[in-house]
Amino acid sequence: MQPQVQLTILIAEDSAADRLLLSSILRRQGHVVLTAANGVEAVDAFRRQTPHLVLMDAMMPVMDGFEAARQIKALAGETLVPIIFLTSLSENEALASCLEAGGDDFLAKPYNQVILAAKIKAMERLRRLQATVLEQRDQIARHHDYLLNEQRVAKAVFDKVAHSGCLNVAPNIRYLQSPYALFNGDLLLAAFTPSGDMHVLLGDFTGHGLPAAVGAMPLAEVFYGMTAKGYGLAETLREMNAKLKRILPVDMFCCATLLCLSFQRRSVEVWNGGMPDGYLHRIASGERTQLAARHLPLGVLSPEAFDDRTEVLPMALGDRVFLLSDGVIDTRDANDRLFGEQGLQRVFESNRQPDALFEEVQQALRDFGGQARDDVSMVEISLLQPAQITPPALVYSDSGQSCPLDWSVSFELRAATLKRFNPLPYLLQLLQEVHGLRAQSGALYSVLAELYSNALEHGVLGLDSSLKRDAGGFARYYQQRNACLDALQDGYVRVHLQVTPTGEGGCLTIRVEDSGKGFDVARVMQRPVDDIRLSGRGVSLIRQLGRNARWSDDGRSACVEFFWEALA
């Protein structure tokens, strides 16, 4: 009878005759044999030579088989070392105590060669099974460690990209996100535009793990790059959608809400593609306006079919926008009931202190679900005074040696261009070549943006700014704006920029003209400069931020100057 494998087998038996008999049987079957005459010797032999299997007599002097079995099992730890008790015991109780001591099987005297070989074989199968399970368990544990480490590294890289914005420094943002949200596909980004507006994106990629994380990187790059350059939501959304459509497989996409919060204009512009309703909470009235999903997620539609239409809502100081991921409403309790929209509404209704809402939602989720999910993302952004918000200084990489100082340029943008194209990022980039202007780039951009939108909306499109007096009119105003723009046939906006050196410094003159009907300049100029209204053509903003602001040609031509002194 040839064994499959050669095992090292320990025989613990106080009878020299039995030891000899068993040894010779096992050797004939091809195994290596170790022997011990009592329990102490057996434990000692095991410790020194770690046999694969033990044949153990129950009754032995010095230390009996039960105790020796216990000690050997303890020494073996997780490794299975089968112990077969050799016994002439026949009482049930004695046999049971063999098993309790850690024995795996019995062999009754007198010994039968065939049964002994079969039992060794069966035990060997068990031993291998255990070894395989342990090996696989260790392998899985190693892979898991490896994966976690990879995630740590990937997250560190991603954090550099994703958190290059103002999420952690802006005083008006509170947010909650699992540290490993990236691997659930949740993404939260925030950054200032050059004019001091704030762009915020809360996104949720389909799927989990690495695939969900992969798309986040290019999305963050587009978001930060375009926001910093002064692009609006529509252009940024188009670029994000086109990029994701190009790089992601068909079944992957990104639900997202993108906001532009304007502290100057006191408004929020919203685009929601596939995210749960966000909320605009008006503190004065306690009213909550839903920011519902009106679009397909990013990365689904082709660039041609993509819809970048946004909604604009007025805000008052202290008003807040609250966004959440579906992890919030999909939180389930022990009975698999959903927290749901209703759960969220209940928290809203019971809220008395707007500042406490964020904690109350978290508390309600904890009370409801019992265990935290790692795909719960929430963010709350409040509207503060522009002075309370300090956008970080822009970082420039060039030395300024080749800065142009004496030039002028003029653009005329006609109807077909006005419909789709936003010239502001290009103008701003051009002006940032002038080093002396960089310190005022925020004010400069705000003024340019106001002048341009005045010329377009009130000039070319002929929209009445008094419409924006109340919240309902505000929404109507932006609907009209879109409708008029779609229907636009002719008209123009001209932008003239002139940079001239003055001593050590210089002067920028901006003139913006439009083809509209103009307005009553004298009446508008009579209004106090610091009057804050939803309407009012941004005239007071332009007069505060620029120098020598003036209007001519019945309001069809606006001119404003920026000066700078010698650079240090």
Add this chain to the structure above:
Amino acid sequence: MSVISEMSQDGQKLTISIKGRFDFAKHQQFRDAYENKELAAVVVDLKDATYLDSSALGMLLLLRDHAGGDDSDIRVVNSSSDVRKILAISNFDKLFDIS
């Protein structure tokens, strides 16, 4: 079987019925239901679907792509109010005929 596909007699209409949770676990079965078939009209029957997650939305997009993208003719029928809500949030009614 939790995903059943049935071709109409004339070979013009493929009906795919989903039973239980429509999530990533059904990925392979759902693909098998329409791959290697000539697709004219497709009906996805969600009468017995209890839940639908974002990977199911992805699977529907794959089916749409396979059936000709913008030229595809796919109807999603018998969706429960919960399921319909998920489809509505994602604005999938702009891509599919949902009832």
